[in-house]
Amino acid sequence: MHYYDLPTSGDAREPKLSLFLEPRSLVITAQEQYTEYAHGIDAVSEDRVARGDLELANAGMLGNGGSSGASSLLAEGVLSRETRYSLTCRDVARVMNVSIGTRK
16 A cells, blocks of 8 residues: 655656555555545555665564564565455545546
8 A cells, every 4th residue: 555645747656655555454544644634455466575766664563463464575575465455434525536636
């Protein structure tokens, strides 16, 4: 999962913060992290964490629950994705449409 600055016209999307989401993980995005940044999960078939390309904010916490995927990602830099499910709950007055950068 990546967090980005809110888009302005023509800006490239460079992650400001990246997290590796292990199976059965829970992420709660609140306060400034929700209101000041766009967030999302890229549609890719494998996660790549090459040295210097991307730093995971939660790298020190990975694999503590016995996740072999996290260990593989950290050791080899590549992890093939499997099917995942996501549930999103929101309690907001306005929602940002990231694709066009406007508020509804």
